[in-house]
Amino acid sequence: MGTLEAWRNMREVCIVGVGLHEFMKPGDSSVAKMGRTAILAALDDAGAEFKDIEAGFSGRVQDVTGTGQFVFGEVGQTGILIDNVEKACASASTAVRMAAWVIGAGLYDVVLCTGVEKMSRGLLGGVYDESKANYAQLMGMILMPGEYAMRARRHMSEYGTTREMFAQVSVKNHKNSALNPYARYQQEMTLEEIVNSRIIADPVTLYQCSNNSDGATAAVVCAKEVAHRFRGKPITIAGWASGTPEYSPVGVGGDVAEGFIARLGREAYERAGVGPEDIAACQVHDAFTPGEVFAVEELGFCPLGEGARFIWEGKADIGGEHPVNTDGGLLGRGHPIGATGIAQIAEIVHQLRGEAGPRQVPGDPKVGLTHNVGVGGCNILIFTK
Amino acid sequence: MTEAKAEKKQVPLRRGLFRIPEEPGAKPYLIASKCGNCGKYFFPTRAICLNCGKRELEEVALGGKGKLYTYTIAQQQLPGALIKVPYAIAGIAMDEGCQVHTVVTEDWESLDIDMDMEVYFEKIREDAEGNEQIVYKFRPTKK
Numbered sequence: 001m002g003t004l005e006a007w008r009n010m011r012e013v014c015i016v017g018v019g020l021h022e023f024m025k026p027g028d029s030s031v032a033k034m035g036r037t038a039i040l041a042a043l044d045d046a047g048a049e050f051k052d053i054e055a056g057f058s059g060r061v062q063d064v065t066g067t068g069q070f071v072f073g074e075v076g077q078t079g080i081l082i083d084n085v086e087k088a089c090a091s092a093s094t095a096v097r098m099a100a101w102v103i104g105a106g107l108y109d110v111v112l113c114t115g116v117e118k119m120s121r122g123l124l125g126g127v128y129d130e131s132k133a134n135y136a137q138l139m140g141m142i143l144m145p146g147e148y149a150m151r152a153r154r155h156m157s158e159y160g161t162t163r164e165m166f167a168q169v170s171v172k173n174h175k176n177s178a179l180n181p182y183a184r185y186q187q188e189m190t191l192e193e194i195v196n197s198r199i200i201a202d203p204v205t206l207y208q209c210s211n212n213s214d215g216a217t218a219a220v221v222c223a224k225e226v227a228h229r230f231r232g233k234p235i236t237i238a239g240w241a242s243g244t245p246e247y248s249p250v251g252v253g254g255d256v257a258e259g260f261i262a263r264l265g266r267e268a269y270e271r272a273g274v275g276p277e278d279i280a281a282c283q284v285h286d287a288f289t290p291g292e293v294f295a296v297e298e299l300g301f302c303p304l305g306e307g308a309r310f311i312w313e314g315k316a317d318i319g320g321e322h323p324v325n326t327d328g329g330l331l332g333r334g335h336p337i338g339a340t341g342i343a344q345i346a347e348i349v350h351q352l353r354g355e356a357g358p359r360q361v362p363g364d365p366k367v368g369l370t371h372n373v374g375v376g377g378c379n380i381l382i383f384t385k
Numbered sequence: 386m387t388e389a390k391a392e393k394k395q396v397p398l399r400r401g402l403f404r405i406p407e408e409p410g411a412k413p414y415l416i417a418s419k420c421g422n423c424g425k426y427f428f429p430t431r432a433i434c435l436n437c438g439k440r441e442l443e444e445v446a447l448g449g450k451g452k453l454y455t456y457t458i459a460q461q462q463l464p465g466a467l468i469k470v471p472y473a474i475a476g477i478a479m480d481e482g483c484q485v486h487t488v489v490t491e492d493w494e495s496l497d498i499d500m501d502m503e504v505y506f507e508k509i510r511e512d513a514e515g516n517e518q519i520v521y522k523f524r525p526t527k528k
Contacts, residue, residue, distance in 0.1 A: 127465025135398060138465075143463055
């Protein structure tokens with residue numbers, strides 16, 4: 001039996017509650033307070049109590065060991081299974097996907113997923129101890145936007161995409177985050193400001209990079225057949241796909257390997273029984289602006305090579321054909337790496353429930369998608385109501 | 386009475402990516418793994434073929450020539466990096482079919498996708514014993 005058939009045989013799983021702690025500039029935040037705040041918000045949203053939770057998955061990247069036990073312990077100590085989950089920037093969506101599997105398999109009915117990160121400022125990836133540094137690090141080859149910038153450069157050469165088109169992703173996402181009280185960035189920014197900001201790795205400028213942030217997120221996931229116990233309107237996890245890039249002799253590779261998102265997108269669509277035309281609200285991994293361009297075209301919202309134009313023409317705006325990152329995305333929310341995945345999911349839950357307020361996609365959206373990438377892989381999740 | 390002076394050697398900045406021949410005048414070369422079963426090349430060297438799974442790949446010298454697959458101009462200085470901005474980070478599609486990641490510090494302003502590129506080797510600094518630490522870089526092939 002293949003994965004597709006096995007998934008179809010599993011119980012229906014849904015999310016009944018989501019909660020966040022606001023995302024902030026790295027500082028003296030407390031992991032305990034952030035985690036507790038997000039968990040209580042998710043439980044309240046669900047109309048659940050900690051004693052309802054039968055198992056937990058906790059996403060965090062830095063200082064992972066013991067985090068789940070510590071953060072859950074802020075709320076209660078009930079002896080449940082708590083696993084710490086790490087997939088870099090895709091940790092929190094991994095936690096939700098694990099919950100979907102164990103609930104779908106019938107092992108548990110109600111699972112709590114969390115994501116938390118407390119970060120320091122500055123670029124990830126400098127050399128602080130030369131004896132531990134490899135050749136690529138010493139030679140300045142691992143500059144964080146590097147892969148995204150390299151694929152962007154080729155996109156410009158192959159498809160005529162311009163620097164302004166990449167920057168427009170950040171314009172849109174800052175406009176959206178100004179409507180999101182939990183987002184770190186509450187001010188709109190102009191195209192000129194973004195294009196003219198300091199170049200990090202051309203064509204990616206400073207304001208086209210998501211920023212290390214502190215924050216926490218949580219979700220209550222349960223079997224559909226017990227969702228009636230909770231007040232939160234259930235949103236079904238209809239499909240998922242996770243994987244790593246395949247071998248290719250030449251290519252940018254890594255997180256932005258050409259065709260990676262498209263392959264996982266097809267698997268997720270098949271498992272959910274939907275297609276790209278059905279996706280009414282979408283969250284993609286805009287760690288750097290080109291990431292949104294690549295995702296939009298590989299997820300099938302437009303032909304390959306047209307992703308930048310699609311966004312430039314407003315088709316990914318809140319009122320557009322395929323609204324993307326309606327809450328600001330990584331660029332507008334900030335990026336607490338272990339927590340981001342559930343922030344994406346929370347926004348889709350709000351959109352499908354019709355409770356996204358000023359960010360609400362019109363027309364009663366019924367199908368949503370999240371795309372979350374981390375060193376080591378990618379998770380795509382599809383949600384329906 | 387004169388003190389014998391230790392001979393300055395050339396050593397790679399990090400081992401395993403290229404060889405510096407002992408014979409004076411012989412040029413250094415990048416080393417790759419070649420699969421005896423399916424013929425694919427891999428850089429850096431590796432133990433098992435990613436294409437067909439064969440174990441114990443053969444070490445071979447790369448010819449040093451390829452085409453520029455893509456690049457970015459780095460403008461933000463990475464703490465601790467030995468290369469100073471601005472420079473290009475590049476992916477070279479080698480003639481042998483594998484890819485080499487590199488930096489371009491010579492003629493980085495004149496790069497075009499698909500242009501012919503060639504490897505070269507130079508000293509980046511000296512180590513504590515006064516040996517020259519050697520690195521590989523690429524530049525547009527000189528006509």
